[in-house]
Amino acid sequence: MVECNDPMIDAKGLSKYYGPFIATENVTFSVPKGEIAAFLGPNGAGKSTTMKLLTGFLTPSEGEARIGGFAVAEDRIAASELIGYLPENGPLYNEMTPKGLLKYLGQARGLKASTLKSRMDYVATKCSLGDVWGKQIGKLSRGYRQRVGMAHALLHDPEVLILDEPTSGLDPNQTFQVRDLIRELGQSKTILLSTHILSEVEAVCDRVILINRGRIVLDGTVDEMKGESGNMEQHFRELTGGV
Numbered sequence: 001m002v003e004c005n006d007p008m009i010d011a012k013g014l015s016k017y018y019g020p021f022i023a024t025e026n027v028t029f030s031v032p033k034g035e036i037a038a039f040l041g042p043n044g045a046g047k048s049t050t051m052k053l054l055t056g057f058l059t060p061s062e063g064e065a066r067i068g069g070f071a072v073a074e075d076r077i078a079a080s081e082l083i084g085y086l087p088e089n090g091p092l093y094n095e096m097t098p099k100g101l102l103k104y105l106g107q108a109r110g111l112k113a114s115t116l117k118s119r120m121d122y123v124a125t126k127c128s129l130g131d132v133w134g135k136q137i138g139k140l141s142r143g144y145r146q147r148v149g150m151a152h153a154l155l156h157d158p159e160v161l162i163l164d165e166p167t168s169g170l171d172p173n174q175t176f177q178v179r180d181l182i183r184e185l186g187q188s189k190t191i192l193l194s195t196h197i198l199s200e201v202e203a204v205c206d207r208v209i210l211i212n213r214g215r216i217v218l219d220g221t222v223d224e225m226k227g228e229s230g231n232m233e234q235h236f237r238e239l240t241g242g243v
């Protein structure tokens, strides 16, 4: 059960092994209520894996994920009610329309008809889905598919958002709108978002967690991520062996 001092997102020693391959090792961090944390790292560092471990889509080899005080492995349903998850690539149902998909997912979550209607109106507006509301998802551009994924993550008004590259594939106008939306949501929700766009971190996030080769190498403020040089890109390269 959630206690007021519990972090909303709590990764405790999360390791994931694929045979001898270490995807993540002893990943430990927590995000308190109301914070927007950036999750950074080079390709293959373990960001998506950690997010899947936090959301219960993968089972850890070692360690524990807790969301809002609920152990994801044991209280999967209670935890998933608190989580809105935007996975890296879907899953989206290609033959459905955004309207049909969101209605189906809202009903599957047991939302009341009136609540579902107002939440569908909200996400359609916030994710700018009006033009494609009745179009097949499989025929949408990558950016629009991304927005449908975001609408799905927000549909049940979850307290915790775990967003895997939320602005990937978006044009500059949409990127701006999604960042604005994340900032707005961050006033009441706890957010972990992965990104490769370092300027996004400064624009949106309170805090930075950096992972490299499956291990956390920095957990601190945006200024700490900039390092002594004051240059986030340079410090990122130094910490991840890309210098």
Ligand SMILES: Nc1ncnc2c1ncn2[C@@H]1O[C@H](COP(=O)(O)OP(=O)(O)OP(=O)(O)O)[C@@H](O)[C@H]1O
Pocket (backbone or CB within 6 Å): 018, 021, 022, 023, 041, 042, 043, 044, 045, 046, 047, 048, 049, 050, 088
């Ligand atoms: N099912 C799997 N079997 C074996 N290795 C896997 C599996 N899934 C992921 N990996 C490996 O685990 C490592 C971490 O992958 P992950 O997708 O978490 O990285 P990432 O930080 O999200 O990368 P990117 O920025 O490219 O999206 C990678 O080397 C990946 O190839």
